[in-house]
Amino acid sequence: MSKYNANEIEPKWQEKWNEQNLFKATIDESKQKYYVLEMFPYPSGRIHMGHVRNYTMGDVVARYKMSKGFNVLHPMGWDAFGMPAENAAMEQNTQPSDWTYKNIKIMRAQLQPMGLSIDWTREFATCDPTYYGQQQAMFLDMLNSGLVYRKNALVNWDPVDMTVLANEQVEEGRGWRSGAVVERRELNQWFFNISKFSDELLASVDNLSHWPEKVKLMQKNWIGKSTGIEITFQLRNAPTTHSKLKVYTTRPDTIFGMSFCGISPNHPLAKYLAKKNNLIKNFITSCEKLGNTEEALETAEKKGIDTGITVLHPLDKNKAVPLYIANFILMDYGTGAIFGCPAHDQRDLDFARKYGLEVMPVVCPVEEDENSFKILDRAFTGVGTVINSDFLNGKNIAEAKSLIIAHLEELKVGTPKVNFRLRDWGISRQRYWGCPIPVIHCHKCGIVPEKKNNLPVKLPATADFSKPGNPLDRDLNWKRTTCPNCGSESMRETDTMDTFVDSSWYFARFTNPNSLTPTDKKSTDYWMNVDQYIGGVEHAILHLLYSRFFARAMHITQHLPMKSKEPFTALFTQGMVCHETYSCFKLTVRTVTGNFEIGQEIIGTESKAKSTIKFLIQDDIIVINKPKKAFKNGEKITVTNSKTIAVILSGTTEWFSPEEVSSPKSEEYFKGKMLIKNGAPVEIGNSIKMSKSKKNVVDPIDIIEQYGADTARWFVMSDSPPDRDVEWTEAGIDGAWRHIQKVWKLCSDILSQKEIDSKVDPEGENINVMKLKKATALTIKGVTQGIEDFAFNKAIAKLYEFTNFLSKSYAPRKNKIEALGHLAVLMQPMTPHLAEEIWAALGNSDTIMHQSWPKVDETVLLEDNIEIPIQINGKKKFELSIPRDLSIPEIENLVLEDKKVFSLTEGNKPKRIIVIPGRIVNVVL
């Protein structure tokens, strides 16, 4: 046997697996199914380390479950619609579909060498008409069931991508993909009625017992349930069409502290007033412009305009407060109107201070005196006693709330109400590369659903990207059609669906990707739900919430069984793959002459220079404004002209990839890393998520070519817990590679060992066999537990331990061979190729995949004597070997009679002795 050559061995086994169709999943009612799914990739063109980690985790689970006897479904597909394909089309003069399918081909070829146990016969891309046609069919069913509707709505408009974004896709006022500042526009849009399920989606989060708490909490917060009351106020001096104002509040207990009311600039009353009053009109216009930049959003001042209308207090006939239009009130939450109680709400307080409105506290903190309690610049939002509030005085907040709600209800001016932060899901996108919304605009019949027989509504094969905007809208050939209802000339809907729709049901489609309906009952009944779903935490809200909604909608439209309302039984969110970054600070400099010492700290003499200049060096000048690193490295560089200094005019950070840097040959130069091309020292930055922009990427393909898939798989699973970020290091991957070699060498060594060893004492041999059996049992236990708990790093630690143990064992050859077989089976989920190779070397002709997971032999774990730690006053002093099944009093006696204990206690009688059998003994003095 020779060195383990992954490049030969891995493809060999992959071919054998394929020949035998080992991973093809078929319904078998006699076996228990297990559906493991990793979030499918976007076909960007190359796989990255994040994929390697994600798919290795899924593969470990899939292979483990297979060997546990489950009928495993482990599919793969492509989340293939979306903007990058259109951008590529624009930049490279190609078509989105060509670009996408080419990328899929490349990425499939890149995934294949990883040796994943995937049923590739189920593969599909969401841009396949066979997939999105079924999506359109479901859309029609959902339209029919009232789960889809169209409305005129203020939407987030991304001016760069020229499309609408969902609220969830706007991050800090910018488009999640383009980064462009989002504008508000009013457009006619398609919506999924996700908010209809707000309560249910919220409530059933608690039943997701195998989801990370973190994700559940994020979903809960996102849905954002609040309970309160809707109050109707009478207005005075208002237009007759708007004599009443509805306001939503969660703090009706503070109603006696009301000092103004406010409505959103988009409120119908505001719009009405704007028609008559230019000041109001201008104010509203300025509000729409405001809040466009990120800074404006953060520091936006509370502004308002007095409408001249007064609001009557429902419980205090003498009280009337002004009605403002205010920029901080959202139209799409509650009623778009509020009552302001400045003492107990920071926003209201800011507003009141600005406009000189009354601030009267109505809740007094317990430790304060109600007569002297004053609100300064911070609103009081804590608990306390109600004051200045008529019949509510002296009550606590909860009591006051229920009293006032009952009272307002009795007066018929209030209705208890629950509100949610979650809005309906706007899915219209003005893009080409997405699933067409299958409806037709007929000038006679209005909006008419396409007939199911005519599905899929296919995208035109090519699109024109020479102009901005939606190519579908310009493609009259495609757009023109006849009304399915009356046959008259009409136009297709040119909006396509948000790509999150595509990924909201792909897991269900995998159960039968060839079905002529979205799903079929037999397949979903058998394969659903996803038993283990694995992906990035970045999808904690959007994708996972949409999928939960879709599963419900699919149940209502009879595409999924009742049991699939929560489609993902267990969820695991893996951490990112990180790498340290390498950068140089590249400067534009102006040279100035002067008498300066090298290394001297100087102040920039040019007024344009913003920062204090630290040092500088040499003709072509390296100036670094982060001096620590520069200085350490300073010795290496000789300054030729000490009169030349540089003044920083501007600087940019330039990033370098790991391939571009190396360590200096001798550490005498400096510790750290340098650029290979010119020896310049680089600044080593924190380890952060691998990203193209920071260039801190390691290409999985290079790694697999160099070390093999098993090494890469082993490395990404070792060391770091899977839910945490893992740092990719050269030393780490080398270590993994050495271990693979070591296991293979161990296999060779054991097999080439002679059948020995007559010299060995029979009793000694017996002890070695027992030790090996015990180690085997402990390893099986540890690895099984590790995989079951998603603690792959611990499973791997056990395998390291066992390998080391086995390589030092003096047990006879036949026992070692048996142990080696166990090692191979236990390693199979992580390093399947190596496992197969060992299994074959041991003389087996069948694949190791058919080998079932070993069981722990508990009998060998029981020992007659156990080592038990002895503590004196809670501090461990030494260990004592005692017979396993002694009773507590027997242990006590044994310990008290022990010489060491006697000397440590100096003969004093212990106050107490605590015995935890099998664990510890604590002697308390």
Next chain:
RNA sequence: GCCCGAGUGGCGGAAUGGUAGACGCAGCGGAUUCAAAAUCCGCCGCCCUUGCGGGUGUGAGAGUUCGACUCUCUCCUCGGGCACCA
């Protein structure tokens, strides 16, 4: 601002009320080698001690307990989520 989570050797981490530092990486010493690589053996928290051994130690401080990395409270630092949601 609000809500979560995490802080353990030089590094990744293990131990979730009972022996702190499993396992890996890096480092150090040795064997092998003409030499190197590879491999193998040993050491490896910190302080004192030639050694035996002792002390100390899980972000800081208090508390609960026979016993705390683990539970409670306060604080510090880092990471994440949400952010005019009335």
